[in-house]
Amino acid sequence: xxxxxxxxxxxxxxxxxxxxxxxxxxxxxxxxxxxxxxxxxxxxxxxxxxxxxxxxxxxxxxxxxxxxxxxxxxxxxxxxxxxxxxxxxxxxxxxxxxxxxxxxxxxxx
Numbered sequence: 743x744x745x746x747x748x749x750x751x752x753x754x755x756x757x758x759x760x761x762x763x764x765x766x767x768x769x770x771x772x773x774x775x776x777x778x779x780x781x782x783x784x785x786x787x788x789x790x791x792x793x794x795x796x797x798x799x800x801x802x803x804x805x806x807x808x809x810x811x812x813x814x815x816x817x818x819x820x821x822x823x824x825x826x827x828x829x830x831x832x833x834x835x836x837x838x839x840x841x842x843x844x845x846x847x848x849x850x851x
Contacts, residue, residue: 794843797825797834811843815850822847 794811795804798819806814814820822838837843 793828795827796820796837808842808846812846812850815846820847 793805794807795802796806796811796814796819797803798814811820820826820837822836822844824837825834826837826840826843827834837847
């Protein structure tokens, strides 16, 4: 048997080994990229913002802190389908789609 890399068998063996190694690396990268580590979040937790803005009676009001927003929820001026925004958001969202605001609404029910 020929032991140099010029033989076709050795070249095929090398090619198959490289192919398997590439598949293993791809699998490991995929697994590590999708790995969830307890206590580590991909997105940072939402900070409790001070400056909430809301659309009430077709007018923008704010900035409000959480207490002031709770008062509007108590009065029924702010509900699940009220548009809310605070600094750091990319756009206005319904109150029900903002966890820290929806929590306040659920506490009032």
